[in-house]
Amino acid sequence: MIQWNNLDMILTSSMKTMKFFSHNHKGVEYRNMDDENSVSLFDGNIIEYDMDMDEQGNLGMALLDNAGKLYYFFYDGRKWSTYDIHHFNLLFEEIKDLRIRFSMNDPIVIFSSRSHSNSNQWSISIFQKIEKNWKKTILTKVYLSANVVPYTITKDRKDNLYLVYLSNHNIVYDINLKVFHQQSQTWSDPIFLSNCIFIKYFHMDSLIDSLGGIHLIWIDKYKKNYCIKYTYRGSLKGTQSNPSIIMEFTEPLIWSHFYMSQQSIHIYGFIKDRVYRTSKQLKNTLGLSKWQQPIELDFDYDHLTLYRSLGNKKGYLANFILTSTEDDYRPIQIDEIEESSKNDFIKLTNHQNMEIQDHIVKKNHLESLDSYSDENKDLLRYKAELFKKNQQIEINQGLVKSLQGEVSFMKEEIRVLQDQHKKSIQLLNDTTDKYKKLHELLNQHNQIFESRLSQLDTSELKRKLEMLSQEIQKNRSDVLECLTSNKELREAVETLQQAGFFRKIFS
Known part of the structure; x- marks a missing residue:
């Protein structure tokens, strides 16, 4: 089984690599990778913590302990300082999904919360440090029937924060984007990215490339299969690609994440104890780039470990890394994968060059048709138009089939909801019948009591x-x-x- 502790984190800087960890939610420790001795940072029992690094290389950590106290730790390269942010009453509310991100040198703490009196209504909120005080702001609310992380947050090279989150849309969900602009210190209006129809195993991951492009993957469902979807937006004001299915299985996907190198993007999908990977070139001068067929990793999964990752990675971007050794905290087989992707790119380029040559030959052939008569030209034009229409018909037929699959899935969901509604009505009717029976039984007992009371001989008592x-x-x-x-x-x-x-x- 893959080792995964969401409290273990690898921090990489230009100078060193550090590991932060917690044993069974008891305290937080860290150590340099070249040192076996660890340093205790917090001794009490904790619920969650998260870290980030500012532009000067200083560290910030948000920590929530079992008593509901939210702390902020700051390391300036010489010593750690601790500050109290807030004290939650965990008897009345639940706090989870704790994250911290620096926008320039200002820390922003993000978290999900819900009241125990309204267990499915979640709020996504932040604490923002303004001078010496912490200001709380609720960014959005979402109704969730599954225990999932409803958001992911990342930042670009200018320290603008990108919050991708779920929002309700009828009986399905929307995936929206809000951006915290570092210069204006304000959040943007929501930007729609995609729909999401299935959240039982929902998980999403996002990264911003060096050009400001937004890459997003998430676990969803297509017809009766489970899948990982991917979408890309060139910029906030740019066009967005249609979501594409890059992995599809009959078994549930329980995790997905990805990392980007300078040349390619690599996505992982977990199914029980199996891990699949697919890759795609980021830079392609011909404008054509396809996802590879997913392949299963050939590893002993007991030796694989998944970590949260932050800091300045050398040669790649990632929020999570899957590694096979304790000495190399880089994505698994990164060198072999990059070399393989490069070879695949060369093959794809050669194939595209052949297609270009074929296109040139066809173009020359068409130019030679200029000597044909007008009648032959009209015939060729009609055939070309007919071919285009046939192609459009095939595309539309494929779209209709996809929509039919979505409609079938929605019908199945509606049928399930109708069954649940019928069961609720039946339960209500049964409860009503039980109440009526209890009421009748109570009336019978009252009548018996009054009858027996009337039969009592009260003459002796009166005497x-x-x-x-x-x-x-x-x-x-x-x-x-x-x-x-x-x-x-x-x-x-x-x-x-x-x-x-x-x-x-x-x-």
């Missing part, structure tokens, strides 16, 4: 009450009599006291 009432009256009379006697006795005592007083005076 005892009358006797008690008479006794109370007698006691009241006795009390009044005692009070009267006490009054008379008090008056007699007072009379005697007065007589004794006068006797003392006149004696």
Whole structure:
């Protein structure tokens, strides 16, 4: 099984390579790759952390511990400094998908959150450091029925941030883009990239090439198969390619990521314990570039490890790297893959040159037809138009078949929703019937109680009450009599006291 701990991270700079890691979510440590001794950065239990590097090579880390405290760590090349950002109450909300990115030298912390009272409504929010304070902003909200990461974030060479995220669109999802412009310190309006119809195994990855082109892959579904889709946008204002299916399987894809070199782009797809790769040339002077047929990697998967990656990689861009050794923290077989891609590119170029030569021959042949009569020219023109129309018909037929597949999938989804609706109605009806039965049973018990109460003989109880009432009256009379006697006795005592007083005076 491929080793994958989402808390392990490889940081590469021009000077050194460092590994940051956490054992069972207990603390965070790091070490240089040429040193076996590690340094403890945080000792408490953690939920998540993420790191980034600013343009000066300083490090920033966002960390969320088990108590809900969100910290910001900053390393200036000499020492680490720690700052408190916020304290979440994890009894009432859940925080996940923690990321941090520098825009120039300003850190921005991104995360997903939801309230336990509304478990499927997620917010994608940021904490942005403004002078000495941290300002929280909610960027978007999305309703998710699956536990997936609803966004990915990357940046270009000018430190503009690119947030690609899911948003709801009827019963499916849209994949949109927002850009944080470093100069204006503002987020752009949403830019639509593609649709997404299946998110149970959803995962996406994005990179920005040296020319500002936006590359995006994600796991989706096509008809009944699972697939990885790819789209490219030359710039924010440029045209966007239609999403293309570059891998398709009958088994679920559980992970996908890619990396770009100066010459090519390489995409990986994981199915259980199997890994597939496909590649494509980035630079092609003829404007033609095709994805290779996916091939399965021939490796012992127990020795493969997937890491998060950041920093200045030499010769490639990547958010994740799959490696086979502990000493070389570069994408697996990167040298062999690049050499193979280069050879494939040469073969493709030769094939395209042959196509160009054929095109020249055909062009010369058509030019020789100028000597034909006007009637033959008209016939050739009609045949050419007929050929174009037939080609267009074939394209339209292919599009219709694709749409039919999508409609079939949507019908199946609607059927599932209808079945769930019927089950909900049946459950509601069953609950209503149970309530009615309980209500009837309660009425029956009330009637029985009233009947038994009416059958009780209360004459003896009334007789005892009358006797008690008479006794109370007698006691009241006795009390009044005692009070009267006490009054008379008090008056007699007072009379005697007065007589004794006068006797003392006149004696």
